[in-house]
Amino acid sequence: IGETPKPHLAFLASPGIGHTTPLFELASRLVTQHNFQVTFLVITTGSTPAQTEYLNANPHPDLHIVNLPRVDISPLVSNDTTAFVRLCIIAEKSIRTSLSSVLSRINRPTLRAFVIDVFSTDAFEACNELSIPVYSFFTSTAAFLAFSLYLPVLHNHVKDETCDLPDPVKVPGCYPIRTRDLTGMATNRSMDDYRWFLHHVSRLTKVTGIFVNSWDDLEPISLRALLHEPYFRDIRAPPVYPIGPVTKRTEPEESCKKILAWLDKQPKESVLFVTLGSGGTLTSEQLTELAWGLELSQQRFILVVRKPSDCAAATFFSVGSDKDDPEVYLPKGFVERTKRVGLVVGSWAPQVAVLSHRATGAFLSHCGWNSTLECVKHGVPMIAWPMYAEQRMNATMLSDEVGIAVKMPVMGDGGETVMVGRKEIERVVRVVFEGGEGGKMRFRARELGASGLDSLSRGGSSYETLARVAESWKIGN
Numbered sequence: 001i002g003e004t005p006k007p008h009l010a011f012l013a014s015p016g017i018g019h020t021t022p023l024f025e026l027a028s029r030l031v032t033q034h035n036f037q038v039t040f041l042v043i044t045t046g047s048t049p050a051q052t053e054y055l056n057a058n059p060h061p062d063l064h065i066v067n068l069p070r071v072d073i074s075p076l077v078s079n080d081t082t083a084f085v086r087l088c089i090i091a092e093k094s095i096r097t098s099l100s101s102v103l104s105r106i107n108r109p110t111l112r113a114f115v116i117d118v119f120s121t122d123a124f125e126a127c128n129e130l131s132i133p134v135y136s137f138f139t140s141t142a143a144f145l146a147f148s149l150y151l152p153v154l155h156n157h158v159k160d161e162t163c164d165l166p167d168p169v170k171v172p173g174c175y176p177i178r179t180r181d182l183t184g185m186a187t188n189r190s191m192d193d194y195r196w197f198l199h200h201v202s203r204l205t206k207v208t209g210i211f212v213n214s215w216d217d218l219e220p221i222s223l224r225a226l227l228h229e230p231y232f233r234d235i236r237a238p239p240v241y242p243i244g245p246v247t248k249r250t251e252p253e254e255s256c257k258k259i260l261a262w263l264d265k266q267p268k269e270s271v272l273f274v275t276l277g278s279g280g281t282l283t284s285e286q287l288t289e290l291a292w293g294l295e296l297s298q299q300r301f302i303l304v305v306r307k308p309s310d311c312a313a314a315t316f317f318s319v320g321s322d323k324d325d326p327e328v329y330l331p332k333g334f335v336e337r338t339k340r341v342g343l344v345v346g347s348w349a350p351q352v353a354v355l356s357h358r359a360t361g362a363f364l365s366h367c368g369w370n371s372t373l374e375c376v377k378h379g380v381p382m383i384a385w386p387m388y389a390e391q392r393m394n395a396t397m398l399s400d401e402v403g404i405a406v407k408m409p410v411m412g413d414g415g416e417t418v419m420v421g422r423k424e425i426e427r428v429v430r431v432v433f434e435g436g437e438g439g440k441m442r443f444r445a446r447e448l449g450a451s452g453l454d455s456l457s458r459g460g461s462s463y464e465t466l467a468r469v470a471e472s473w474k475i476g477n
């Protein structure tokens, strides 16, 4: 008698390591803790070595990675600020043409659900045809999920094409959001990106359930609103399942050796780690000021350096592929002058390995949600340097509500990006390492890190929430 096949799930993430990583970690969890097999569909562009390395570093016999036909990104210009949306649009075409045939090759009776992220809603049609329930994994904050569920309503209320959103935006039951903290994609009605964003978030109500990468102690107000505010019931929002922090757990061993050997020689909690997500890039002038600010602060640091660009997200498609010597982008003599306290790394560093090292004392981050959760999980305070997407909103939340970050003043009064000078950078770095404020943020970050781990362990809220959904999939509900 043959063994009963394990229940099966399929996953699809939209392009970018920031979407792929949490979906892949959720898939791994369902395989190792809840006994599913997963087909993990990947959109490849052929230019993201960091993502390929990460996916291949975590093999499991029940987690099958299947590459969808490669997406041609040659029409995209990487320093175009709207390139992410353009890439998604190209990928969406590929999803529509290839998904049905990929799904029909999976043993259908065992396929229980299809899990996507917010920008992969083009999978709906194929899943509907095959009667497969779709779940969304919202890979950002509960606050941004609440906003995203509110935007279609706001859009219909504010009819005037040229009319700005109210300031602040008051999502029912949530903290008010300063409009200038919102991504342009969600505010600027004249942009194609706005229509694209609205299209996807409008379809959030069509999924069977929404996972969100957060938990009670981190976002009590927004989660309470999502779960209990009548507004969300009235718009028929699907059930929301907080299952965070779902984060990358390991790094490819080879990539860690040099950096860990350096960290091993540094005192406890003494090093500032500086890296700006998968896409973040600074202008040449801003990188120069940052380097000077670090040098003036006399603090120990690891600085990840990328080729400067006028576009804030220039490496989004190619992260990890720049092999240039990072020294050429820095002020003359910087590496030599700071070699006793600093380590300069080109393009990409094994972030989780660095954040989990006892010598790491703070993280200067663009506040992407994965970076934030990895940081919180290891109890490290932050210097918030938001750059694109929902990061300004995250930065405000982390500094004003959660109390684990100090904001770098990168935004002018009108919401425009401004250059931060070396003296200001020096000051903020000192606040985190030298002042009492830094100690308070570290204490709070540790508390939250412990609470995040609790919520993920058996009996914890995130573990049990996921277990309940997994059980319902197994019995076919």
Ligand code: UDP
Pocket: 016, 017, 018, 019, 021, 248, 275, 276, 277, 278, 279, 280, 304, 347, 348, 349, 350, 351, 352, 367, 368, 369, 370, 371, 372, 374
């Ligand atoms: N990352 C890394 N090394 C780097 C920069 C980023 O390993 O030098 C990883 C980081 O650990 C995180 C992801 O890239 O998992 C970035 O995701 P996030 O949501 O923070 O930002 P995004 O890249 O989507 O803007």
